[in-house]
Amino acid sequence: xxxxxxxxxxxxxxxxxxxxxxxxxxxxxxxxxxxxxxxxxxxxxxxxxxxxxxxxxxxxxxxxxxxxxxxxxxxxxxxxxxxxxxxxxxxxxxxxxxxxxxxxxxxxxxxxxxxxxxxxxxxxxxxxxxxxxxxxxxxxxxxxxxxxxxxxxxxxxxxxxxxxxxxxxxxxxxxxxxxxxxxxxxxxxxxxxxxxxxxxxxxxxxxxxxxxxxxxxxxxxxxxxxxxxxxxxxxxxxxxxxxx
Amino acid sequence: xxxxxxxxxxxxxxxxxxxxxxxxxxxxxxxxxxxxxxxxxxxxxxxxxxxxxxxxxxxxxxxxxxxxxxxxxxxxxxxxxxxxxxxxxxxxxxxxxxxxxxxxxxxxxxxxxxxxxxxxxxxxxxxxxxxxxxxxxxxxxxxxxxxxxxxxxxxxxxxxxxxxxxxxxxxxxxxxxxxxxxxxxxxxxxxxxxxxxxxxxxxxxxxxxxxxxxxxxxxxxxxxxxxxxxxxxxxxxxxxxxxxxxxxxxxxxxxxxxxxxxxxxxxxxxxxxxxxxxxxxxxxxxxxxxxxxxxxxxxxxxxxxxxxxxxxxxxxxxxxxxxxxxxxxxxxxxxxxxxxxxxxxxxxxxxxxxxxxxxxxxxxxxxxxxxxxxxxxxxxxxxxxxxxxxxxxxxxxxxxxxxxxxxxxxxxxxxxxxxxxxxxxxxxxxxxxxxxxxxxxxxxxxxxxxxxxxxxxxxxxxxxxxxxxxxxxxxxxxxxxxxxxxxxxxxxxxxxxxxxxxxxxxxxxxxxxxxxxxxxxxxxxxxxxxxxxxxxxxxxxxxxxxxxxxxxxxxxxxxxxxxxxxxxxxxx
Numbered sequence: 001x002x003x004x005x006x007x008x009x010x011x012x013x014x015x016x017x018x019x020x021x022x023x024x025x026x027x028x029x030x031x032x033x034x035x036x037x038x039x040x041x042x043x044x045x046x047x048x049x050x051x052x053x054x055x056x057x058x059x060x061x062x063x064x065x066x067x068x069x070x071x072x073x074x075x076x077x078x079x080x081x082x083x084x085x086x087x088x089x090x091x092x093x094x095x096x097x098x099x100x101x102x103x104x105x106x107x108x109x110x111x112x113x114x115x116x117x118x119x120x121x122x123x124x125x126x127x128x129x130x131x132x133x134x135x136x137x138x139x140x141x142x143x144x145x146x147x148x149x150x151x152x153x154x155x156x157x158x159x160x161x162x163x164x165x166x167x168x169x170x171x172x173x174x175x176x177x178x179x180x181x182x183x184x185x186x187x188x189x190x191x192x193x194x195x196x197x198x199x200x201x202x203x204x205x206x207x208x209x210x211x212x213x214x215x216x217x218x219x220x221x222x223x224x225x226x227x228x229x230x231x232x233x234x235x236x237x238x239x240x241x242x243x244x
Numbered sequence: 245x246x247x248x249x250x251x252x253x254x255x256x257x258x259x260x261x262x263x264x265x266x267x268x269x270x271x272x273x274x275x276x277x278x279x280x281x282x283x284x285x286x287x288x289x290x291x292x293x294x295x296x297x298x299x300x301x302x303x304x305x306x307x308x309x310x311x312x313x314x315x316x317x318x319x320x321x322x323x324x325x326x327x328x329x330x331x332x333x334x335x336x337x338x339x340x341x342x343x344x345x346x347x348x349x350x351x352x353x354x355x356x357x358x359x360x361x362x363x364x365x366x367x368x369x370x371x372x373x374x375x376x377x378x379x380x381x382x383x384x385x386x387x388x389x390x391x392x393x394x395x396x397x398x399x400x401x402x403x404x405x406x407x408x409x410x411x412x413x414x415x416x417x418x419x420x421x422x423x424x425x426x427x428x429x430x431x432x433x434x435x436x437x438x439x440x441x442x443x444x445x446x447x448x449x450x451x452x453x454x455x456x457x458x459x460x461x462x463x464x465x466x467x468x469x470x471x472x473x474x475x476x477x478x479x480x481x482x483x484x485x486x487x488x489x490x491x492x493x494x495x496x497x498x499x500x501x502x503x504x505x506x507x508x509x510x511x512x513x514x515x516x517x518x519x520x521x522x523x524x525x526x527x528x529x530x531x532x533x534x535x536x537x538x539x540x541x542x543x544x545x546x547x548x549x550x551x552x553x554x555x556x557x558x559x560x561x562x563x564x565x566x567x568x569x570x571x572x573x574x575x576x577x578x579x580x581x582x583x584x585x586x587x588x589x590x591x592x593x594x595x596x597x598x599x600x601x602x603x604x605x606x607x608x609x610x611x612x613x614x615x616x617x618x619x620x621x622x623x624x625x626x627x628x629x630x631x632x633x634x635x636x637x638x639x640x641x642x643x644x645x646x647x648x649x650x651x652x653x654x655x656x657x658x659x660x661x662x663x664x665x666x667x668x669x670x671x672x673x674x675x676x677x678x679x680x681x682x683x684x685x686x687x688x689x690x691x692x693x694x695x696x697x698x699x700x701x702x703x704x705x706x707x708x709x710x711x712x713x714x715x716x717x718x719x720x721x722x723x724x725x726x727x728x729x730x731x732x733x734x735x736x737x738x739x740x741x742x743x744x745x746x747x748x749x750x751x752x753x754x755x756x757x758x759x760x761x762x763x764x765x766x767x768x769x770x771x772x773x774x775x776x777x778x779x780x781x782x783x784x785x786x787x788x789x790x791x792x793x794x795x796x797x798x799x800x801x802x803x804x805x806x807x808x809x810x811x812x813x814x815x816x
Contacts, residue, residue: 005396007814023298025398033396039389041317043324055313056397084324100393 001112001143005033018108029057032106034097036113042086046077046096049085053100071099075129091122098129109133111142115149120221127153148218151175181205184213246642247773248485251783252791261795264760268799299805302400310399311407318411322377327415330373334423337365338430345434356775358434359657362427363771367664370419371695374668378412378675379687386813395813405804408676409669409797416668424661428654480656480779481538483645486526487618491627493518504544504636511640513544516555517633523562525614525623526646531607536647537585537626541577542638549635554579556631561591563625565612570604574631584647651779659780660770666789667768670796671695677800680807697758698765705759709752717748763792 002008003015006022015022018030040049047068054064072081075095085093094114101109114130115123123146130153133140144150150157151171159167167174188196188210197207215223228234273296280288322328345357382404385391394404490501493515501512501522514520543555558574570593577583587606595602604610606624614623628644630637674694678687697705707713715721715731723744724731735741768789773780780786 002814005392007392007395008812025302025395025400028396028398031396033393035389035392035396037389039392041321041390043321044317048320052313052317053393053397055316056310056394056399058307058309104397 001110001141004110005031029104030107032101032104032109034094034101034109034111034114036116040085040093040097040100043084045084046072046081046099049096049100050103053103057104059104067103067105071102074102075099076125090117091119091125094118094122094126098126102133107139109138109140111140113144113146114142115144115146120218121225123149124218124222148216180208187212246485247483247776247778247781248784249482249781252787254787254791257788257791257795261791265795265799295806295809299802299809302402302805306400306403306406310403311410314394314399314404314407315411315414318381318408319414321381322412322415327373327377328419330369330419331422334365334369334426337369338362338426341365341430342434352777354434355431356777358431359775360771362431363657363660363664363774366420366423366427366661367667367769367771369423370416370664370668371671373419374412374416374671375675375688375691375695377415378408378672379679379691380684381408381412382676382679382808383682383684383687389814391813400805401808402801402805404808405676405680405801409672409801412672412676413665413669416672417665420661420665420668424658424664427661428657431657480651480653480774481777482648482651482779482781483538483642484526484648485642485645486524486623486626487616488639488641488644489523490514491519491521491523493520495519497523501638502636504638511542511638511643513636513638514628514630516630516635516637521560521627521629522637522639522644524626524628524644525616525619526626527619527621528607528611528624528646529622531589533589535587535606535624537587537644538647539577539583539585539628539639539644540581541579541583541628541643543577543579544636544638546634546636549632555635555637557583557637558629558631559585560627560629561587561606561610561624562627563610563612566609568604568609570610577637653774656774656779659786660774663768663770663780663785663789666793667765670763670765670768670793673793673797673800677804677807680804681811694762695765698762699769700766702759702762702764702766705755705762709756709759716745717752719744719748719751763796767792 003010004017004022006025010022018027020027041052044052050068050071051064054067059067072078075098077092077095077099080088080092085096088096094117098111098114101111111130115126118126127149130140130142134153134155140153142150142154154171156168156170157174158165193207193210200207273292276292277289280292282288284291341361345354345361347354349357382391385394391404395401490498490512491514492498492501501514501520503509504513512522514522537559541555541557549555554576556574557577559572561570561572562568570591572585572587572591572593575583575585589606590603591606591610592601592603594600611622611624614621614625624646626644628637628639671691675687675691678690682690704713708717715724716735720735723729723735729735735745767785770780770785770789773785
């Protein structure tokens, strides 16, 4: 990603992005970049940050104001728009970082570890934003070592290892296990399970595993938080057996 | 330091700058092409040319809005990082400085000290702040990677360098302007109370800002208050210096007068009551109704002379082309003080040959075209004679001058303040450029070295390079130190000494180059003009400093641009 942006130079070969060499700054007109750590100017507040980056795109004062308001609302920082970034939490910093990357309404968005270091709620928000951007027709390229997040939001993935491209394709195609079939049914009785096994045996197949599907820990956490927001004050109450 | 008002030779300066700048660019370009050809073959020079082309493209597609955005960010950064706390230090110094300035001195000396102190304080408080800000800005941005979010926008690297320089220059302008105003008011307040004008309201305000140039206040015997001549304190004189040659007691021309035993050879002396005289030639342009002459001569007595009287001096106006000599009335000089004399357009004198009084026109009859190679223009020649036998009158070229109509002190003071700002812009340019290729501490050391060498060690460097400084180069000096050998002793003619001196020659060549690269920064410091009661001339001081700043700013931006373009910002 840093090679694409001209922050590192290739030792050999050429890089073009949107048809232009990586060293050509004019390509940046259509690119938005969120660096790994949101390296922003910590003495600026959210409004000033977006205004500054808007100026770098030669935007008019009116455009900058409108775009800043839109983005601050989009990333949910309305209540912190006047606070200097040095007072922001990690999640807030990532959100304002994403907002600056979108200031020019880019066609191509490059995100470097967008969910790194975020709590589950922040991570969910970021992923929702990425999906929203995708739905708006933007091309989002992200790199991450949090593979669950990649699986959640990406349509296509590439796997780089030791400086070489090892895999490239659509997520569902790459993850699909061609030799197995998965059925998801409503709850079955033991007798029904036995019938299914018998039916499978007729077709020379066997039931490898059955049981109740489990949610991911992230889903459980988000559901719990959602419930808590709907019914504030509700707490976990131990059962009688747990008490004993 | 002299206070000449010679015009600045812009075209000559521009030609020299183009030669040096073009020469350096040509050498660096040729060397880069050759190195690239050697390492990468034919693709090397192509890559170099593409970088040059990209540079031309980037410099012709600058965006003032983006430059201003980065400048604005720089200003905000300085403000939020509390760089302007320097005002608190300044205010503290100004509050108590008056306690330590000698109030027993003559008024003009007190004003001189006050002006020097105020302007020196502004200079040396502003420089460290700007030095640190400019040298640490870009390296810190690279370290915390905030520059990554800027260079990944459509921002050219030259816009970053220019934006930073502009921003820091704006910060320094604010600091220098505010300190300058406070310093000005402080200087006015430092004038002794009995010399402060007893004015009120609008007049006091006008006087304070130098809008009342010729005001004087009569004595107030009722309240026992003395008369005040404000002009002695708050004016910037405009001198027109001339050339000086001496005529000895026999009437022969000499470049120097008599040395009366003073080690300091600044002044030469003429013997009184003889044919000895000092011959000044002043370039004169437009005729005026009256010429004002100002002098500060020194007396050297071989006997007590007339008790209670000073030396008698006479000016003689001479036009050698018409063999015309017009003696003016003699006068007693005021030692350690200024002597002011006026010459009217029409000068009457007693002609010894005609035995009659004759009247001549100062400009028609006495001003003539001097054929001397150094002058080649209309001049007024004035001979200074000492009339007391056995006494000596000492003078230097700058001791006697035609005083043009005075300029406002306010204007002169703020020209000096502007000079300080130009120096800070120079420092910012060097600091920002250095910070594009080295880290903050190294950039600070580099810029500080340029500042120190340019301010005080340039003359020493020139002496070393030209061989005027005894003791040889660095190796020879070291050898002499270790062997306790006096620098006047000749070294033995051995192979070792020849090798040593050969190495010294190479090292001194490097010093020669450095000496040509580092400018004479003392010309930015214009406080001596104002402190000594002279106007800061536009040509010799202002335009020269401005041209020097721009002359360094352009290559600085170019170097900074290529440094940022050719370095990998992400590289650790």
